Amino acid sequence: MDFVILSLIMLAIGIYGLLTQRNLLKIFVSIELIATAATLNFVMLGVNSLGVSQAFLILAFSTDTAVSAVILALLVIVSKKYGTSDISKIMEPTEVEQEENSEAEQ
DSSP states (O other): OHHHHHHHHHHHHHHHHHHHHHHHHHHHHHHHHHHHHHHHHHHHSSSTTTHHHHHHHHHHHHHHHHHHHHHHHHHHHHHHHHHHHHHHHSSSSOOHHHHHHHHOOO
């Protein structure tokens, strides 16, 4: 049952990083740590049955890889558009957005 403790520690570190970091890449690493903790639980809980743990492992890795590719592509697009990877700067409304909002209100 040591894998459960390891998985909980990885989950806690991932959630802590997700809540405290401002850099998009660090948030992505935290999300990946949470996904790895879930994968560890799926695989280790399916050890007693013959083919289930291998099926869980293949499913978890394939979905995790696909999600990682999409998130990394979005990170590249956002950092090119805004010129930064800091969430607080990305969430600030730009002058163009403020002008569009004021025009829409009138």
